[in-house]
Amino acid sequence: MGGYASWCFCDKDRALYVNRRISADLSRRGFVAGMAASMLSLVLPKIAGAQSASPPPPPAAPIVFTNFRLFDGQSAALRDGLTLTVEGDRVGRIERGQAAAAPASTDGRQVVDCGGRVMMPGLIDMHWHALLAALPIEAVLQGDFGYVYIAASAEAERTLLRGFTTIRDAGGPAFALKQAIDSDVISGPRVYPSGAMITTTGGHGDFRPLSDIPKAGGQISTIEKEGGAVIADTADEVRLRAREQLMQGASQVKIIGGGGVSTPRAPLDMVTFSEPQLRAAVETAGDWGTYVLVHAYTPESIQRSVSAGVQCIEHGHLMDDRTAALLAKSGTWLSIQPFYEGAIVPRPSPVREKQLEIIDATDGAYRLAKKHGVKTAFGSDLLFSQVLATRQGAMLAQLKRWYSAGEALTMATGGNGRLLALSDRRNPYPGKLGVLEEGAYADLLLVNGNPLENLELIADPAKSLSVVMKGGRFYKNTLAA
Incomplete structure (x- = not known):
C-alpha cells in the first residue's frame, strides 16, 4: 500500500485509467471504494461534491486562545477571563488571565484573540x-x-x-x-x-x-x-x-x-x-x-x-x-x-x-x-x-x-x-471528547454570539462559526482574515 504515495496525480488521463483498472481488477469492497474516492478527490478537486482542499497540517507550535467566554460542555454557565492553550491535538492548559493579543508571541506560540466570542466543544x-x-x-x-x-x-x-x-x-x-x-x-x-x-x-x-x-x-x-x-x-x-x-x-x-x-x-x-x-x-x-x-x-x-x-x-x-x-x-x-x-x-x-x-x-x-x-x-x-x-x-x-x-x-x-x-x-479516540478541559481533544468552535441564549445560532454555521478546530487544527478560521 505504501507505494501509492509516490505516484504522480498531475496527469488526469493516467490517474483515471489507473482508477478504472483498480475498480475493474479488484473486488474488495472497502479498498475499491475507498481508493476510488481518494484518487478522484485528489485528481479532480473541482468535480461536484469533491473536497475543496487538503486537510490542514498539524500545528507547529502551541496555540493560545484569549479573550473568549467558555462553555466547557459540562456546565451551562459561561466562564470569563481565561486563556486556553492547545498543544498538539489536546487542550494543554486552561488558566486565569489573558495572553498578549498579538499574532504570535516571542516564544513562538500563536496567540488568537477571540474578540469576546463564545468558545465551546465541537x-x-x-x-x-x-x-x-x-x-x-x-x-x-x-x-x-x-x-x-x-x-x-x-x-x-x-x-x-x-x-x-x-x-x-x-x-x-x-x-x-x-x-x-x-x-x-x-x-x-x-x-x-x-x-x-x-x-x-x-x-x-x-x-x-x-x-x-x-x-x-x-x-x-x-x-x-x-x-x-x-x-x-x-x-x-x-x-x-x-x-x-x-x-x-x-x-x-x-x-x-x-x-x-x-x-x-x-x-x-x-x-x-x-x-x-x-x-x-x-x-x-x-x-x-x-x-x-x-x-x-x-x-x-x-x-x-x-x-x-x-x-x-x-x-x-x-x-x-x-x-x-x-x-x-x-x-x-x-x-x-x-x-x-x-x-x-x-x-x-x-x-x-x-x-x-x-x-x-x-x-x-x-x-x-x-x-x-x-x-x-x-x-x-x-x-x-x-x-x-x-x-x-x-x-x-x-x-x-x-x-x-x-x-x-x-x-x-x-x-x-x-x-x-x-x-x-x-474506542478509536481514547481521549475525552465533548468537553474542553486539560487533556481533552482540542475539538472546539468559536461562535459569533451566545448559543446559550440563542440556540438557533447552531442552525446557521456558515455565519455563526468563526473557528472550527479538530485535533488542534484549524479547518475554518475567519479570524485570520
Missing part, C-alpha cells in the same frame, strides 16, 4: 449515516458504490464545517471513510463506525427485492455485499455478523430490534430478534470490550433489548410511560432524534405513513424521557438528501422545544461524549 452527532446522509436512496441502493464514497467524502467535510467534529456512524460501510479522514487524505469528523446494521429476514434494513427470495445457496444481496446491512436469523448468525463488524474496526455493534421507516416491508410494530439472540450480540460485543446499540421504536422492542443487557436504544419514539421508567431504572441510554416535518424526505405510502407516525410521537417521547430522567443523547439521523443534511444544526436547535439551550448543548457535547466512551477498549 458538536457530536450520535446518529449519523456518513454514506447515506446526502444521497437519494435510489443512488445508494442502485448506483456504483465508488460514487457513494466520493459523495460521502465531500459530505464529511461539510459535516465538519457545520461544527460536528465527531459522529457515531449508526450503520453503513464507513470504515474506509474513517481511515481516509484519520490518515489526512480528506477532511471530516471523527468517526465511530458501527459497520453493517445486523437485521433479520424482513427486518428494517432488508431491502432485498422479492425476486431474491428465498435466499438459497448462500447467495447474499447487494446491500449485504456493500456492507450496509447483514441478515442474521439465529443466535449463532448474530455472533458471526457482530464479529465480522468488529473485525473490520467497528467501535460498537448496531442491531435492528424492530421495524423501521425507510424499509417499505418492515412495519413499525414488528419485533425482530428474540431476547436470547439480542443477548448473543451483547455478549459478543462485551467480549470485544464494547457495547450494542439497538434500533427500536416500540415498547416491546425496547423492553426486550433492555432485558438482554443492551446499553443504548436508538429512536424510542413510540415508547410508553412504563418503558421510559424501565430505561431510567436500568441506566440505558436513549439516543433519540427530534424529528419534524422539515427533517425528512417525503416518501410514498406506506413509508410516508410511518414518517408521520414517528413525527407525531416525537413530542411525547421527549416528555417521557424528561419525566423519568432517562439518560438522553442527541442524534439527527438525516437521510437521503444533501439539502436535509445541511439542517444538522437545525435538528439540534429543535431541542429547544423541551430543553434550555444550555441543556441541549450539554447533551450534544459532554453528554454525547460520555456515551461514546462506552466503546471502551474499541
Whole structure:
C-alpha cells in the first residue's frame, strides 16, 4: 500500500485509467471504494461534491486562545477571563488571565484573540449515516458504490464545517471513510463506525427485492455485499455478523430490534430478534470490550433489548410511560432524534405513513424521557438528501422545544461524549471528547454570539462559526482574515 504515495496525480488521463483498472481488477469492497474516492478527490478537486482542499497540517507550535467566554460542555454557565492553550491535538492548559493579543508571541506560540466570542466543544452527532446522509436512496441502493464514497467524502467535510467534529456512524460501510479522514487524505469528523446494521429476514434494513427470495445457496444481496446491512436469523448468525463488524474496526455493534421507516416491508410494530439472540450480540460485543446499540421504536422492542443487557436504544419514539421508567431504572441510554416535518424526505405510502407516525410521537417521547430522567443523547439521523443534511444544526436547535439551550448543548457535547466512551477498549479516540478541559481533544468552535441564549445560532454555521478546530487544527478560521 505504501507505494501509492509516490505516484504522480498531475496527469488526469493516467490517474483515471489507473482508477478504472483498480475498480475493474479488484473486488474488495472497502479498498475499491475507498481508493476510488481518494484518487478522484485528489485528481479532480473541482468535480461536484469533491473536497475543496487538503486537510490542514498539524500545528507547529502551541496555540493560545484569549479573550473568549467558555462553555466547557459540562456546565451551562459561561466562564470569563481565561486563556486556553492547545498543544498538539489536546487542550494543554486552561488558566486565569489573558495572553498578549498579538499574532504570535516571542516564544513562538500563536496567540488568537477571540474578540469576546463564545468558545465551546465541537458538536457530536450520535446518529449519523456518513454514506447515506446526502444521497437519494435510489443512488445508494442502485448506483456504483465508488460514487457513494466520493459523495460521502465531500459530505464529511461539510459535516465538519457545520461544527460536528465527531459522529457515531449508526450503520453503513464507513470504515474506509474513517481511515481516509484519520490518515489526512480528506477532511471530516471523527468517526465511530458501527459497520453493517445486523437485521433479520424482513427486518428494517432488508431491502432485498422479492425476486431474491428465498435466499438459497448462500447467495447474499447487494446491500449485504456493500456492507450496509447483514441478515442474521439465529443466535449463532448474530455472533458471526457482530464479529465480522468488529473485525473490520467497528467501535460498537448496531442491531435492528424492530421495524423501521425507510424499509417499505418492515412495519413499525414488528419485533425482530428474540431476547436470547439480542443477548448473543451483547455478549459478543462485551467480549470485544464494547457495547450494542439497538434500533427500536416500540415498547416491546425496547423492553426486550433492555432485558438482554443492551446499553443504548436508538429512536424510542413510540415508547410508553412504563418503558421510559424501565430505561431510567436500568441506566440505558436513549439516543433519540427530534424529528419534524422539515427533517425528512417525503416518501410514498406506506413509508410516508410511518414518517408521520414517528413525527407525531416525537413530542411525547421527549416528555417521557424528561419525566423519568432517562439518560438522553442527541442524534439527527438525516437521510437521503444533501439539502436535509445541511439542517444538522437545525435538528439540534429543535431541542429547544423541551430543553434550555444550555441543556441541549450539554447533551450534544459532554453528554454525547460520555456515551461514546462506552466503546471502551474499541474506542478509536481514547481521549475525552465533548468537553474542553486539560487533556481533552482540542475539538472546539468559536461562535459569533451566545448559543446559550440563542440556540438557533447552531442552525446557521456558515455565519455563526468563526473557528472550527479538530485535533488542534484549524479547518475554518475567519479570524485570520
